[in-house]
Amino acid sequence: MDCQDVFRQISDYLDGDLDDELKRAIKAHACGCHHCEVVVDTTRKTIELYCDGRLFALPVPVRTRLHAVLQRRCRDRLA
């Protein structure tokens, strides 16, 4: 396992799609290689942010209700 291997496997690694042996090998490499440690960490955080972002894409019923409330507020203010 070298840095190139880590880069090749990183998305599968973070998705949890790798078998245990590969996961252990990447973890072991990242422990001794600061560069890969940073890459794994940064990539994981980026994915977490991306996933969090999707939580803000409101489900349609919530969005519809929110729009209704906002429209009412606007009308109230204009009235």
Ligand SMILES: [Zn+2]
């Ligand atoms: Zn490395």
